[in-house]
Every structure is written in structure tokens, then in C-alpha cells.
Amino acid sequence: MTQKLDPNRPDSPGVSREEGAGASRAQSRPWVQEALAFIDSHLDGDLTLPHIAEALRVSPHHFAHVFRLAVGVAPHQYVIRRRVERAKELLDTTDLPIVEVALSVGCANQSHFSALFHRVTGLTPHCYRAAQQAKR
Numbered sequence: 001m002t003q004k005l006d007p008n009r010p011d012s013p014g015v016s017r018e019e020g021a022g023a024s025r026a027q028s029r030p031w032v033q034e035a036l037a038f039i040d041s042h043l044d045g046d047l048t049l050p051h052i053a054e055a056l057r058v059s060p061h062h063f064a065h066v067f068r069l070a071v072g073v074a075p076h077q078y079v080i081r082r083r084v085e086r087a088k089e090l091l092d093t094t095d096l097p098i099v100e101v102a103l104s105v106g107c108a109n110q111s112h113f114s115a116l117f118h119r120v121t122g123l124t125p126h127c128y129r130a131a132q133q134a135k136r
Contacts, residue, residue, distance in 0.1 A: 032066070032070040032071065035067060039052065039075075044105060049063065092132050
């Protein structure tokens, strides 16, 4: 069920044009903070736009619009970045096989994960891990 927005409600998912940019806007809205926390806690699962919006009880279109204004990137791009960041942490701090890292950040298989990781970082997960180990 989609929630009706009340512009007079302080926690309404709307974002005014008068607010600051990027992180300051995200921090000024409890609703956006809730979305960021939800995404971070569900990186290993299904994080489609409809799924996230449903969890926050808003329409997918409205969620995408407000999220982009508040955070500065589309929800899908944010999810990809967070998944790659989490994967980097796992590659840096564990000896998990790359396929396990892929599954733990919500990728269906190692091939998809490697392509995604390479697109974002310019390195394959294997090369990234090797480079990090060489730094130690």
C-alpha cells in the first residue's frame, strides 16, 4: 500500500529545494536515512526499486525521485556502489573465495559480480585482492 505524503509532516519523504545538497540532505531526512540503512542491511538480497519502496511504504516512482534528489545518484547506482564497497571490504579482510564474496553482496553468480566490480573499479576482484595483499 502506498502512503499519502503530507508536506506538513516532518518525516515525509519529500525533499524541498531549499535544503543543502547530497549528504546534508540525506542526513536531514529520517526517511532517506531509513532507506540508506535498509539498503546497507540488505545488500545480499533483492534490492529492486519496488522492493525498497515497498519496505518504506512509498511508491517506487516517488522513492526514486526523492532518493536521487537527496543522495545525488539513482537508487540502483547507489546499490551498485555499496555492493562494490562491501565486496572490497570482504576481499581486503577475508580469504573468502570470490564466488562467496559475489553471493554475499547480492550477485547471482561470479561472472556477473566480476563484470560489475570491473566496471566500477577498473580491476577484476582477483586483481584487486592481489593488489591489496601486495600493499601489506
